[in-house]
Amino acid sequence: MKLNKNAETVILIVGLGLLGGSYARALKKKGYTVWAIEKKQESVQYALDEGIIDRGTTRVENSFLKGASITVFALYPHVFLDWIREHGEKFPAGAILTDVTGVKSAVVHRVQEMLPAGVEYIAAHPMAGREVGGVENSDDAIFRGANYIVVPTDRNTHEGVECCKELGRELGFADVSVLTPEKHDEMIAFLSQLTHCIAVSLMCAGDDTGLVHYTGDSFRDLTRIAKIQEELWSELFLMNKEALLSQMERFREAFDALEKAVRTEDREGMKEMMRLSTARRSLFDQKGGQA
Amino acid sequence: MKLNKNAETVILIVGLGLLGGSYARALKKKGYTVWAIEKKQESVQYALDEGIIDRGTTRVENSFLKGASITVFALYPHVFLDWIREHGEKFPAGAILTDVTGVKSAVVHRVQEMLPAGVEYIAAHPMAGREVGGVENSDDAIFRGANYIVVPTDRNTHEGVECCKELGRELGFADVSVLTPEKHDEMIAFLSQLTHCIAVSLMCAGDDTGLVHYTGDSFRDLTRIAKIQEELWSELFLMNKEALLSQMERFREAFDALEKAVRTEDREGMKEMMRLSTARRSLFDQKGGQA
Numbered sequence: 166m167k168l169n170k171n172a173e174t175v176i177l178i179v180g181l182g183l184l185g186g187s188y189a190r191a192l193k194k195k196g197y198t199v200w201a202i203e204k205k206q207e208s209v210q211y212a213l214d215e216g217i218i219d220r221g222t223t224r225v226e227n228s229f230l231k232g233a234s235i236t237v238f239a240l241y242p243h244v245f246l247d248w249i250r251e252h253g254e255k256f257p258a259g260a261i262l263t264d265v266t267g268v269k270s271a272v273v274h275r276v277q278e279m280l281p282a283g284v285e286y287i288a289a290h291p292m293a294g295r296e297v298g299g300v301e302n303s304d305d306a307i308f309r310g311a312n313y314i315v316v317p318t319d320r321n322t323h324e325g326v327e328c329c330k331e332l333g334r335e336l337g338f339a340d341v342s343v344l345t346p347e348k349h350d351e352m353i354a355f356l357s358q359l360t361h362c363i364a365v366s367l368m369c370a371g372d373d374t375g376l377v378h379y380t381g382d383s384f385r386d387l388t389r390i391a392k393i394q395e396e397l398w399s400e401l402f403l404m405n406k407e408a409l410l411s412q413m414e415r416f417r418e419a420f421d422a423l424e425k426a427v428r429t430e431d432r433e434g435m436k437e438m439m440r441l442s443t444a445r446r447s448l449f450d451q452k453g454g455q456a
Numbered sequence: 457m458k459l460n461k462n463a464e465t466v467i468l469i470v471g472l473g474l475l476g477g478s479y480a481r482a483l484k485k486k487g488y489t490v491w492a493i494e495k496k497q498e499s500v501q502y503a504l505d506e507g508i509i510d511r512g513t514t515r516v517e518n519s520f521l522k523g524a525s526i527t528v529f530a531l532y533p534h535v536f537l538d539w540i541r542e543h544g545e546k547f548p549a550g551a552i553l554t555d556v557t558g559v560k561s562a563v564v565h566r567v568q569e570m571l572p573a574g575v576e577y578i579a580a581h582p583m584a585g586r587e588v589g590g591v592e593n594s595d596d597a598i599f600r601g602a603n604y605i606v607v608p609t610d611r612n613t614h615e616g617v618e619c620c621k622e623l624g625r626e627l628g629f630a631d632v633s634v635l636t637p638e639k640h641d642e643m644i645a646f647l648s649q650l651t652h653c654i655a656v657s658l659m660c661a662g663d664d665t666g667l668v669h670y671t672g673d674s675f676r677d678l679t680r681i682a683k684i685q686e687e688l689w690s691e692l693f694l695m696n697k698e699a700l701l702s703q704m705e706r707f708r709e710a711f712d713a714l715e716k717a718v719r720t721e722d723r724e725g726m727k728e729m730m731r732l733s734t735a736r737r738s739l740f741d742q743k744g745g746q747a
Contacts, residue, residue, distance in 0.1 A: 292670070292672045293672075311672065312669075312670050312672065314670070340669070342669065342670070352667055352670050355661075355662075355667065356667060356670060356671060356672060356674070356675045357672065357674055357675070359658075360658070360674045360675050360677075360678045361674065362711070362714055362715075362718075363654055363658065363678065363711070364674075364678070364733070365710075365714060365729055365730055365733040366707060366710040366711040366713075366714050366729075367650075367651070367654070367707060367710070368732065368733035368736045368737055369710040369713070369714075369729050369732055369733055369736075370646075370703075370706040370707045370709070370710040371646075371706050372736075376643055376646065376647055377739055377740055378603075378631070378633065379583070379603050379605070379633070379643050379647060380647055380740060381583045381584075381602065381603065381647060381648065383647070383648060383651045383652065383655075383680075383681045384647045384648070384651050385740065386651075386677045386678065386680050386681065387651045387654065387655070387677065387678050387681075388737050388740070389674075389677050389737075390674045390677065390678075391733045391734065391736070391737040392733070392734045392737045392738060393730045393733060393734055394730075395726070395727040395730035395731055395734070396727070398726075398730060399723050399726040399727050399730065400723075402718055402726060403718070403721055403723060406718060406719075406721070409718060410715070410718060410719060412661075413711075413715050413718070415661045415662050416657060416658060416661045417708075417711065417715075418661070419656075419657040419658070419660040419661040420653070420654070420657040420704075420708065420711075422657075422660070423653055423656060423657050423660075424653075424701070424704050424708075427653075427693055427694070427697060427700060427701060427704070428697075428701060430694055430697070432690050432691075432694060435686070435689075435690040435693060436686040436687070436690050438656055438657075438660050439656055439684045439685075439686035439689060439690065440686055441659065441660050442655070442656040442659035442660055442682045442683070442684060443682065443683045443684055443686070445659045445660075445663075445682070446659055446679050446680075446682040446683045447683060448668055449668055449671060449676065449679070
């Protein structure tokens with residue numbers, strides 16, 4: 166299926182939170198027709214009032230499922246799984262489904278197994294977000310400069326994957342790429358979940374609110390993500406438990422090595438780690454241009 | 457002594473690196489006369505050519521020490537100590553000395569003991585820097601929005617401390633405050649040294665340069681300071697060893713608690729840490745206005 170760029174292409178968003186709302190905003194601007202299913206009436210009303218959706222409902226209506234060209238699930242992982250279990254059979258053959266879920270192995274295969282034949286679900290992870298949730302905080306500017314990752318399995322078709330990549334580009338992501346569910350989860354455990362674990366641990370390490378006064382940029386940088394939505398992130402951590410634990414262990418080994426070098430006054434050992442760190446971090450600047 | 461704001465007030469900078477050069481730039485703009493002692497001829501020449509100093513020498517000349525209203529030491533800690541040991545006696549009574557050293561307990565008392573009677577050294581720590589060193593990279597914009605901490609002991613006079621605070625304000629720091637050497641070192645171990653340890657450990661945790669492609673803002677934020685000048689920082693770590701080890705231990709305890717919560721699927725324990733983290737981090741926004 167190709168993504169036809171016109172008002173007759175209906176994109177249905179299930180879940181009008183921060184990401185669902187941001188998708189709606191981006192797609193409306195591109196001229197698509199956007200519908201939404203969202204259990205909270207006030208979120209539907211807000212989105213209608215703001216003009217970021219064309220139709221909205223709080224109930225799972227068959228006319229919505231059957232009229233959509235693509236359906237995007239922007240739900241918590243366990244809510245997404247429950248939703249598919251309850252309503253997945255209602256999609257007509259030829260329907261295209263995708264999502265925004267931040268963990269993949271624990272979700273993708275189970276969803277694909279539950280769907281009827283002829284319904285294709287291509288998993289995707291838009292690597293964008295804010296520290297606050299809700300459609301009221303949605304903003305499609307969060308996609309600019311960000312990565313969009315398509316996470317297909319061997320059940321997916323070439324056309325389905327291409328359509329999902331096209332959606333990422335239409336949303337305004339800087340970079341659209343493809344990973345397996347396992348590679349995705351390993352990457353996300355390291356780059357995103359571990360960093361959130363570190364930021365949270367740093368803030369929990371002691372009550373230093375008296376030090377707020379002296380806080381410089383480095384501490385602010387490290388803890389910017391320490392404001393975290395605990396419902397969502399605790400679920401994401403548990404749904405990617407093994408990959409996350411393995412990355413936490415890797416980090417701890419490096420931290421312990423540095424601690425030992427300080428304790429034993431092994432200055433050369435410290436300097437060696439600092440040189441490695443500097444060299445690796447420099448690669449980032451070359452890639453993205455950002456420091 | 458008061459800091460007279462005119463061209464007859466000579467500020468002597470010993471060590472024209474990144475910080476020394478940035479001091480020189482800021483003070484020249486304010487109309488002071490700036491002299492420098494710097495062992496590298498090319499750095500002296502660069503500063504003269506750029507017009508950021510009025511006079512410079514590579515040798516420790518008595519006329520410089522005697523003509524200065526204030527002398528600022530911008531040297532590595534051990535170089536500063538060696539310098540005072542060798543030349544400290546040459547300062548005339550009434551001389552005012554200060555510095556930029558990032559650790560205090562291991563430096564301040566030793567310097568004060570070595571100086572002749574009538575020479576006052578008021579320690580200070582400008583909490584500003586860049587990931588690159590050298591006078592060629594100096595830039596007084598790094599002081600804007602940053603903290604300047606005066607670190608007096610009971611050997612200091614009220615006038616000396618006030619003069620040092622005035623210097624911080626003249627340099628353009630957003631905030632000038634006062635701490636004891638012990639409090640300063642504890643604060644710096646937590647807010648600055650621990651964060652650098654974490655960033656370095658994260659970069660050393662494994663060779664994920666293949667992941668550069670997927671790197672989002674959170675990973676970039678956490679590792680921005682992972683490019684680090686290893687000579688300087690390994691010295692700072694060792695000169696603040698006990699305070700740093702104690703902060704590393706606190707962090708490790710929190711990180712271990714979070715790891716245990718993930719491993720045992722203690723979702724409530726994870727959420728509790730995340731709520732605490734979010735609440736504490738929010739205080740920062742209230743203070744500085746910066747996220």
